[in-house]
Amino acid sequence: MSESRRFSEDALAMLVAGTVLSVSMLVTVLESHGVFSSTAATGGGPSWRNPMKSIIVLPTAWEVHPFESGVSWFTGAASAGVLITAVMSAVMWLGRGSRGDFWRACAGVFLLSLLAYVLAEQKVVKYYGLEYALWALVIGLLISNTTGVSKALSAGVRTELYMKTGLVLLGAEVLFGKLLALGLPGICVSWVVTPVVLIVTFWFGQRVLKMESAALNMVISADMSVCGVSAAIATAAACRAKKEELTTAVGISLAFTVMMMVAMPPLIQAMGLGPVVGGAWVGGTIDSTGAVGAAGAMLGKEAEVVATTIKMIQNMLIGVVAFGVAVYWVTCVERTEGARPEISEIWRRFPRFILGFLGASVLVSLLYENLSGGPDFVKAVVDGGTKTVRSWCFCMAFVSIGLETNLGTLAKFLRGGKPLTLYVCGQLLNLVLSLLMSLLMFEVVFPGAADVLRK
Amino acid sequence: MSCASERGLATTGSYRGGWWRLSGSALLLALIWCVVLPALSRRPGVRQRIEFLEGRGINxxxxxxxxxxxxxxxxxxxxxxxxxxxxxxxxxxxxx
CATH class of the missing domain: 1.20.5 (Single alpha-helices involved in coiled-coils or other helix-helix interfaces)
Structure with missing residues (x-):
């Protein structure tokens, strides 16, 4: 498909995400004034509701067949498909002058994403933490490695556009105020241990294991130390990792997440750790946010609350890590031997979507803290609209990665076992440091905090 | 993400017998999701886990x-x- 590249993929992604975020905020405000329904707030401040919540949805959980809870989710998913295809196509046409065939290909990728999502929502799959990213990759890989991708579909394979759009929308869920949610103990467990593990693991991969790809090393280090797939996506985009490298990192992370989710609760009980220390240890070490909640719940309510809060604080690190990695990459990794890059050169190479990500985060954080009923407004904007679109975008990105990946080249990245060794060594360090910090914080320095959390 | 993948898109016709292999894989997936997993979800241990996590609002x-x-x-x-x-x-x- 011949295209004039008037705008970069980053600019297009920011345009799509900006449109979705603005529309989600606008309709939430209008709804609170009774524009879409007659239930406007009458006193005590606005009651925020997002009408998009019932229009665009994700598939619901199922046990025997996907339509057992009705067909309403299907209409909602179809509406999401129409919305995403329309906005993406309009932006592609405006920004790149693409021909009219993009919308058909984009709709095709969306349909494959819908299939991946339906597979992921089967309750056994869902409640054992085998998330949609895995099934989206599987579907894409199956097609690309059997029949190959049809010409009609290939125009819709836009991994970077979907991924960066999803990341900018994810920025709207990164609320800086949440960093202080658990006081100093939370900051120490999440924001001291995590960067130390990330940096030491990356150093270990470069200097000891001598990994061929610094990007693969960084993506594995980040997804293992920060918060799994979402951190892997953000870091991969920040350091321009190859699609196969992101696939490798996500695959390893998902496998270990399931193992740790099952193994850690009995281990913690056998070690006789209390619910607060145990919860903090789970929150600081298991990659995936959802799996942390599941493992914490197995240890009891107090452990669940501590584990999910520690993980939430770690979630907030995504923006900082993505920004730091992007700066490190353009200034140190990609620079010419011995030469110090000019500011203009750094700016030219800097992935601009990170600025969109941080911009969305700052805007939503300010609204959360300062607006009357801010937390409810942000929850309505995120839960009702941006989170759903973000999830679809990430799913479409993983389908696209699968469609672009050859199993033979994927095996090349696992050869020699270095990625696996890196993950295991990094995770062992993470386990030791997180446990020591949790014990130090909740047993030695802030025992009162543990008492309050146990009440 | 890097614009470049390790190799370009494999277009239709790149592989021999691809449609047979895709159909076979799709059939296998359908069998797992429509028969095996629903049967697994009826096992007491699995059902208990699902109900416990659902009840707590954990995904x-x-x-x-x-x-x-x-x-x-x-x-x-x-x-x-x-x-x-x-x-x-x-x-x-x-x-x-």
Whole structure:
């Protein structure tokens, strides 16, 4: 498909995400004034509701067949498909002058994403933490490695556009105020241990294991130390990792997440750790946010609350890590031997979507803290609209990665076992440091905090 | 992400017998999702786990805290306790 590249993929992604975020905020405000329904707030401040919540949805959980809870989710998913295809196509046409065939290909990728999502929502799959990213990759890989991708579909394979759009929308869920949610103990467990593990693991991969790809090393280090797939996506985009490298990192992370989710609760009980220390240890070490909640719940309510809060604080690190990695990459990794890059050169190479990500985060954080009923407004904007679109975008990105990946080249990245060794060594360090910090914080320095959390 | 993948898109016709292999894989997936997994979900241990996590509002497949109701709820609960007892979470023992 011949295209004039008037705008970069980053600019297009920011345009799509900006449109979705603005529309989600606008309709939430209008709804609170009774524009879409007659239930406007009458006193005590606005009651925020997002009408998009019932229009665009994700598939619901199922046990025997996907339509057992009705067909309403299907209409909602179809509406999401129409919305995403329309906005993406309009932006592609405006920004790149693409021909009219993009919308058909984009709709095709969306349909494959819908299939991946339906597979992921089967309750056994869902409640054992085998998330949609895995099934989206599987579907894409199956097609690309059997029949190959049809010409009609290939125009819709836009991994970077979907991924960066999803990341900018994810920025709207990164609320800086949440960093202080658990006081100093939370900051120490999440924001001291995590960067130390990330940096030491990356150093270990470069200097000891001598990994061929610094990007693969960084993506594995980040997804293992920060918060799994979402951190892997953000870091991969920040350091321009190859699609196969992101696939490798996500695959390893998902496998270990399931193992740790099952193994850690009995281990913690056998070690006789209390619910607060145990919860903090789970929150600081298991990659995936959802799996942390599941493992914490197995240890009891107090452990669940501590584990999910520690993980939430770690979630907030995504923006900082993505920004730091992007700066490190353009200034140190990609620079010419011995030469110090000019500011203009750094700016030219800097992935601009990170600025969109941080911009969305700052805007939503300010609204959360300062607006009357801010937390409810942000929850309505995120839960009702941006989170759903973000999830679809990430799913479409993983389908696209699968469609672009050859199993033979994927095996090349696992050869020699270095990625696996890196993950295991990094995770062992993470386990030791997180446990020591949790014990130090909740047993030695802030025992009162543990008492309050146990009440 | 790098614009370049290790290799370009494999277009239709790149592989021999591809449609047969794709159909076979799709059939296998359908069998697992329509027969094996529903049967697994009826096993007492698995059912108990599903009901327990569903009841708590926990989604083990969540990628971010906003994707599970328990994420928002637990954060609000912790923030309430920290507001009630700031000295327990912010006061260093040696600061008096």
């Amino acid at each position: 083990p497949s969540a990628k971010f805290f906003t994707e599970q109701e328990a994420g928002w709820r637990n954060a609000a609960e912790v923030e309430r306790r920290v507001r009630q007892h700031p000295e327990a979470f912010w006061g260093l023992p040696w600061s008096g």
